[in-house]
Amino acid sequence: MGKAERTKQYILEKASIILNEKGISGTTVDSVLEAADVARGCLYGHFLNKDALCNETADYLLDLNDRKTIEFVTKEKTAKGRIHAYLKFNSDPLNTVIQGGCPIMNLAAEADDNNPVIKEKVKKNMIAAQKFLSDILDEGIKNGEFKDSLNPDEFAIKLFSSVQGGIVIGRTLGSAQPMRALIKSLKSELKTFEK
Numbered sequence: 063m064g065k066a067e068r069t070k071q072y073i074l075e076k077a078s079i080i081l082n083e084k085g086i087s088g089t090t091v092d093s094v095l096e097a098a099d100v101a102r103g104c105l106y107g108h109f110l111n112k113d114a115l116c117n118e119t120a121d122y123l124l125d126l127n128d129r130k131t132i133e134f135v136t137k138e139k140t141a142k143g144r145i146h147a148y149l150k151f152n153s154d155p156l157n158t159v160i161q162g163g164c165p166i167m168n169l170a171a172e173a174d175d176n177n178p179v180i181k182e183k184v185k186k187n188m189i190a191a192q193k194f195l196s197d198i199l200d201e202g203i204k205n206g207e208f209k210d211s212l213n214p215d216e217f218a219i220k221l222f223s224s225v226q227g228g229i230v231i232g233r234t235l236g237s238a239q240p241m242r243a244l245i246k247s248l249k250s251e252l253k254t255f256e257k
Contacts, residue, residue: 070108073098077119078126082162085172086116086180113179120173120180123165124187130159132194141202145221145252148195149245152225155232164229166191171230192218212255224248 063071076097081089091112095105109115134151138144151159158164166187173180196218202208228241 066108069100069104073100073105073108073115074119074122077115078123078165079161081116081119082123082160082165082168085168086177087172089116089119091115116177117179117183120165120169120183123160123169124183127160127165128187128190131191135198141198141205141207142252142256144198145195145202146249148198148221149225149248152229153241153245154238155229155241156236156238158229163233164226167226167230188222192222195221206257208252208255209257217252217255221248 077094135147170184196214199214228244232241
């Protein structure tokens with residue numbers, strides 16, 4: 063990676079914290095300039111405008127969240143272990159791997175009606191995340207961990223939606239307790255499908 067690419071990466075890293083914590087409307091060029099300690103000309107040498115900066119920062123955040131999740135989950139060898147790892151990865155909405163919380167929900171909430179470009183990015187990410195979980199569950203059926211009565215697509219949607227909702231509730235209430243109760247319930251339900 064050359065110097066220009068390193069500088070752009072550094073700006074994205076700094077912008078990602080601001081965007082994930084303050085949202086699109088709360089992210090200003092000046093706040094990114096201050097956080098990254100770069101000149102305005104340097105920033106505009108890498109990004110055409112604020113929209114381009116926010117779009118690329120959203121890509122960076124979603125990719126970072128995906129990589130961290132996949133790295134954590136795929137350490138496990140069994141399908142059950144991977145689903146439990148996914149739940150553990152998301153178990154504390156107040157102390158997340160990415161500063162500011164889960165970027166999926168943070169971006170989705172703000173981009174819903176105001177930013178169709180970022181909304182589409184989040185939509186694709188959500189679909190991919192559900193497929194990732196569905197594939198794990200399907201693998202668990204094929205290797206004999208789970209009964210054929212488990213519908214991988216339906217349970218993946220339930221897992222993903224429940225976890226994302228639990229993150230929002232936990233962050234809003236300032237407590238990890240709702241997520242812990244939710245995870246306990248999801249594990250109990252998944253257990254009913256074990257062979």
